[in-house]
Amino acid sequence: MRLFHAPGSPYARIARMAVIELGLEDRIAVEEATLRDPGSVLLPFNPVGRVPTLVLADGTAVTETTPVLMVLDSLVEPPRRLLPGAEAPRALAAYGRVLGMMDGIAVWNRELRRPEHERSPGVIALERVRAARIADALERDVAGGGYVVRDAGWLALVALLGYCERRHRAFAWREGRPALAALFDTAQARPCVARTVPPEGMGGTAASG
Incomplete structure (x- = not known):
């Protein structure tokens, strides 16, 4: 899996911190991408061109902070929920x-x-x-x-x-x-x-x- 980010984006930083906090660094490659750039490496995966974008093993690109956190939470066993649910x-x-x-x-x-x-x-x-x-x-x-x-x-x-x-x-x-x-x-x-x-x-x- 690949997590695209931009160094100055606090939204992407949330996802980057979550990868570390959940111990997923050996499963997710964190890669820098340029924004508002027609030649960005991000665009073939995510035409929206926003970060964070998490590209799954099957090529599915999950974008926006909250959906990315939902996926990251699901990768940990036993589950550790960083993202609170309706019960909280x-x-x-x-x-x-x-x-x-x-x-x-x-x-x-x-x-x-x-x-x-x-x-x-x-x-x-x-x-x-x-x-x-x-x-x-x-x-x-x-x-x-x-x-x-x-x-x-x-x-x-x-x-x-x-x-x-x-x-x-x-x-x-x-x-x-x-x-x-x-x-x-x-x-x-x-x-x-x-x-x-x-x-x-x-x-x-x-x-x-």
């Missing part, structure tokens, strides 16, 4: 909240990468307020004992904060959020985190999904 609504809600913030950060980052005269101040203001609101909610969640289980919600949160830390510094997410900062800092020692650190700088968006 609070964990599922925690995962969804982080993905929602990630989507907004992607929009904000995309606007900042446009030439200044093409940017939408309204979109930037909206996403800045949204990000702060969700980050405050996440701070309360973490301070209240949430995100302690290393499941999909934890992986997504670490990937999101890592993206903000290194590639979206317009958002000062640490300010006034000590519990969130402590969770992120502690997570850096985890092998799945340390081995998937994204590159520095503003050289890319949060694509894909």
